[in-house]
Amino acid sequence: MIEATLCFPLRDGGDAAADREVLLIEKRRGLGEGWYNGPGGKCESGETPRECAIRETEEEVGLEVSDLEKAGELRFLLDGEAHTFCHVYRTRSFAGEPSVSEEAYPEWIPVDDVPYDRMWDDDLLWLPGVLEGKTVAGEFRFEGGEPLDEAAFVDHDLEWDVSF
Ligand SMILES: CNc1ncnc2c1ncn2[C@@H]1O[C@H](COP(=O)(O)OP(=O)(O)OP(=O)(O)O)[C@@H](O)[C@H]1O
DSSP, X not given: OEEEEEEEEEEEOSSSGGGEEEEEEEEOSSTTTTSEEOSEEEOXXXXXXXXXXXXXXXXXXXXXXXXXXXXXXXXXXXXXXXXXXXXXEEESEEESOOOOOSSEEEEEEEGGGOOGGGSOTTHHHXXXXXXXXXXXXXXXXXXXXXXXXXXXXXXXXXXXXXXX
16 A cells, blocks of 8 residues: 655735645646646655655655644545545645746645646545535545556545644
């Protein structure tokens, strides 16, 4: 099973709470290519998920994130077998400006305009709550064989307000 991370940096875009923005990436290669997601990727051996989220965010968009708050644990199953376990973080603390890398085009996007139609199908179920400050544990079942991003999303279970 793959252990992976996602990190969602947040900032105030304007005066109103409604103007909050999240840093998303348009993924340029690999799993989920062409779709939007948070920066993130697979954990390396000996690395904690938190360290992974920090490293991947730096590598993909050049942003140094800190004070990561754990917001979710997502379990993705493919054809009944555990495929990926994803740790989700959010943070309002970061240094630097996002920049394009070989892996990602970064973009600050108003929280109300997140392009769910250009993301993984499961994102619409858990990301709005995570961006509102909730915590979530979810299991998402896909069918149809590898690669995961061509499999069909069939069903899920979600639990909110989980303590990590
Ligand atoms: C099934 N539903 C899903 N919904 C939302 N996000 C999903 C996801 N399934 C995987 N993810 C995330 O997608 C990234 C791929 O990881 P990533 O290491 O970038 O994959 P890629 O194949 O490009 O590998 P390398 O770049 O070679 O390491 C990683 O953050 C992972 O958490």
